[in-house]
Amino acid sequence: MAPHHFSACMNIVIFDLETTGLSPSENEIIQIAGIRMIGGRIVEEESFATFVKPESRIPRFITDYTGISNAHVRNAPQPANALLSFSRFVGDATLIAHNGNRFDMPFIRENCIRHRLPVRTVGFVDSMSFSRKLWGGRCGHGLDAIMNRLQLSDHGARRHDARGDVKILALAVRQMWEQLSPNFQHCPVALGDGVIPFNPY
DNA sequence: GCTAGGCAGGAACCCCTCCTCCCCT
Numbered sequence: 001m002a003p004h005h006f007s008a009c010m011n012i013v014i015f016d017l018e019t020t021g022l023s024p025s026e027n028e029i030i031q032i033a034g035i036r037m038i039g040g041r042i043v044e045e046e047s048f049a050t051f052v053k054p055e056s057r058i059p060r061f062i063t064d065y066t067g068i069s070n071a072h073v074r075n076a077p078q079p080a081n082a083l084l085s086f087s088r089f090v091g092d093a094t095l096i097a098h099n100g101n102r103f104d105m106p107f108i109r110e111n112c113i114r115h116r117l118p119v120r121t122v123g124f125v126d127s128m129s130f131s132r133k134l135w136g137g138r139c140g141h142g143l144d145a146i147m148n149r150l151q152l153s154d155h156g157a158r159r160h161d162a163r164g165d166v167k168i169l170a171l172a173v174r175q176m177w178e179q180l181s182p183n184f185q186h187c188p189v190a191l192g193d194g195v196i197p198f199n200p201y
Numbered sequence: 202g203c204t205a206g207g208c209a210g211g212a213a214c215c216c217c218t219c220c221t222c223c224c225c226t
Contacts (some may be wrong), residue, residue, distance in 0.1 A: 012208075019226050022205050061203060065226065100209050103225040128209090128224075137210065142224060160226080 012037040012126075013093040014170045015048075015086075016162040017104050018066045020058055024103075024110040026064035028054035029079060030068055033084050035170050036093065040177065040184035042170045049163045050091040051076035066160045080115040080197075083108065087120075087199045094123035094187075095194060098143055098169055101126040105194040117197040124194035125187060127169060129177035133189055146172050 015034035021027035029052045036046040051068070053076040063069045077085070097104035105124060112119050131141040139145065143165065147154070152171055157164030180188035 017226080022207090022224095022226050023216075024206075059204085062226065097225090099208090099223085099225045102206085102223090106207080121211095126208090132210080140223080196202095 001078075006162045010039055011091070011093040012096055012098045013048075013090050014105065014166055014173055015090075016097060016166045016169065017107055018062075018068055018160070018162050019107060020054055020056065020062050020102060025105040027107075028052075028056065029082070029107060029111060030054055030062075031066070031162045032078075032082060033166040034086065034089055035166050036175065039066055040106065040174060042174060047163075047166075048086060050082050050085060052079055052082040054079075062140075067158060068161070078115055082196045083111060083115075083117065084199050087197045089200070090122065090196060092122075094125060094191070095196075096125045096127050096169075097171055098165075100124065100127075100194075101192070108194050110196060112195060112197055119195035120195050120198040122196055124192050125189060126192075127173050127176075129189035130173065130180065134176055134179060143169060143172070145175075150175050172174055 011156050013034045014037055015032065017029050018031035019029050031051050034048040036043040051073045053073045057075065058068065058070050128141045131146050135149065147168065150172055152168065154168060157167045159165060177184060177188065
């Protein structure tokens with residue numbers, strides 16, 4: 001089997017979560033979306049998206065922010081099932097999320113604990129690292145700032161819906177990666193670890 | 202009309218610790 005850091009750059013899943021708030025220990029996941037990128041090519045037809053049914057109601061300000069209402073999640077899978085589906089989609093890919101070191105990965109980890117899901121380790125890269133490496137520490141590294149610098153439009157995607165954000169993030173990652181390592185032969189920023197549910201199938 | 206938790210980078214300083222800001226919903 002190829003070393004982890006090699007396959008890491010070939011098979012990537014860029015993903016995003018929408019939640020009921022900012023605290024991984026207090027708040028709940030309401031949407032997961034992912035899109036695959038192989039060798040720098042975004043594979044649109046290999047996309048993943050699901051709403052997730054939270055135990056509590058979605059606060060009004062979250063519905064205003066994300067466009068996701070209680071009606072959207074009424075018949076959605078429970079968190080454990082949604083996370084297991086996501087894990088199957090991920091396979092042995094390396095994950096990328098924006099500010100995922102502090103937000104998305106802790107949310108997944110907390111949910112695995114909360115719902116007693118066994119976990120497995122996957123490679124993880126925070127896409128903010130690409131921006132810091134390219135543009136340094138003085139400018140902003142939020143997705144909006146990166147979109148502006150790359151002159152990326154939202155391509156009609158709805159911002160703050162995971163399906164829209166993940167498409168935009170994939171384009172941004174592809175461009176930033178290309179500027180740092182044009183052949184996509186290696187990952188130009190630090191590769192870390194994360195956990196997602198272990199899926200027995 | 203509204204909220205909250207924490208990593209990483211930089212400074213100051215010699216190797217860690219502290220601080221502040223950022224960014225995600």
